[in-house]
Amino acid sequence: MKTYRIALLPGDGIGPEVVAEGVKVLSAAAATLDGVSFDLEEFAAGAEEFQRSGDPFPETTFEACRACDAILLGAMGLPHVRGPRGTEIAPQLDLRERLDLYAGLRPIHLFHPTHTPLKGYEAGGIDLLLVRENTEGAFWSREQKVDFAADVVDDQIHISRRATERVCRAAFHEASRRQSITRRGKVTLVDKSNVLPSMAFFRRVFDEVAAEFPAIETERVYVDAAALYLVRQPERFDVIVTENLFGDILSDLAAGLVGGMGMAPSGDIGESHAVFQPSHGSAPDIAGQGIANPVATILSVAMMLEWLGNETRPAAVLVRGAVERVLQSGENRTRDLGGELSSRQMGDLIVAEIGAEIGT
């Protein structure tokens, strides 16, 4: 029996609510696998933990996460809880940096035509993968000390050859993998190389990596135009690779095309570790009401099952298929999608669909 150890970091706001549904679905899907079990261990981290103990991410928690096979995270940070630099508490960023989770994979898929504010798109008509560089870029100086009495504060955009090469390679590998399914095989570089020298360097490295993948089509788009094209012609994109801050902003925009933050899963992937979490934050405006959409978290669970390996991959297919079938009915909608379902009801429907698929 192979046991996968999963660290659960539910975090703040709606984090615990959506992780509870993710765990329910994980358990239902895991029960269908032969010779595989999951050992889930929950840890406290985030803004509430910071308020409680003064330490948002205890070292023992980090070490425990590092020892696990994968990490499932809810959301961290609350707008009114700020650290000494005036920024929000964000242990999820520490995890990315300390475990070197350099590729932020954010799949965007339209499951039902009513989920998109755009006209004329069928289910599957919007389907792209945003690959965000996770370790540097404009987030580079986030730990710098700030003198609030100063007249000027500078942040630095840091682009290294090493980080750019590996994130671009990850994007091309994803495009090759998707090519076998969608037959497209295209990577779009999104940058600002018309203005910023660091971005001209990013593009140069992208071009070098692109030459290693002659079967994959490429295009290069400035970030401002990319924002326009995402809204006007999202079908133009297959895989997008971009810098950290651009990826942060564009992934929220892209999520908005398929129903909002509750529909956007993510995986932050390194060489040997990975964190899976919904792309959304702690959503304090709806926390505690049981109405958050758990689909992004449940799809993140599917990404985790896919990433863990061949033995768990059938469960990933099962979860994704169940989400797809549940959302096929326009009735099955949480509040953010214009429906009435609670987080728990949506989770239950997906669990029931898994049961129906395997005939229990």
Ligand code: ATP
């Ligand atoms: P962060 O910067 O930490 O990613 P944010 O400030 O971008 O967070 P979110 O917490 O992601 O903000 O919330 C943005 C909006 O999306 C809010 O109106 C919130 O209620 C909504 N939202 C986020 N997640 C969900 C969800 N799972 N279900 C329904 N609505 C959500």
